[in-house]
Amino acid sequence: MAAKVVDAARVxxxxxxxxxxxxxxxxxxxxxxxxxxxxxxPGDTISEDARAxxxxxxxxxxxxxxxxxSLFSGLFMGHIMGTTETLWGxxxxx
Numbered sequence: 468m469a470a471k472v473v474d475a476a477r478v479x480x481x482x483x484x485x486x487x488x489x490x491x492x493x494x495x496x497x498x499x500x501x502x503x504x505x506x507x508x509p510g511d512t513i514s515e516d517a518r519a520x521x522x523x524x525x526x527x528x529x530x531x532x533x534x535x536x537s538l539f540s541g542l543f544m545g546h547i548m549g550t551t552e553t554l555w556g557x558x559x560x561x
Contacts, residue, residue: 496513503511510519521535522528 500513503513509515518524521532523532
C-alpha cells in the first residue's frame with residue numbers, strides 16, 4: 468500500500484475555510500438567538516426549545532437533562548483536554 472502524501476498547503480486552506488464556516492454559523496445562530504431574546508415572544512429561544520424538548524418541567528425530564536448534559540460536558544472536556552482516547556482505546560497512528 469502506497470503512503471499517502473499530504474499537501475500541507477491544501478490542508479491549511481481547507482482548515483481556513485472550515486474555520487470561516489464555523490464562525491459564520493456561530494454568528495448567524497447568535498443573531499437569531501439575540502433576535503429571539505429581545506423580541507420577548509415566549510417559546511422562541513434555544514433554551515426554551517431545549518426545555519420543552521426535554522420536558523424539564525417534570526422531575527424525570529430534569530433528571531434526563533442533567534444526566535445527558537453531564538455526559539456531554541464530560542466527553543467534551545475530555546476531547547478538549549485530549550484525554551478521551553482512554554475511553555475507546557488508543558488513537559490510530561498515521
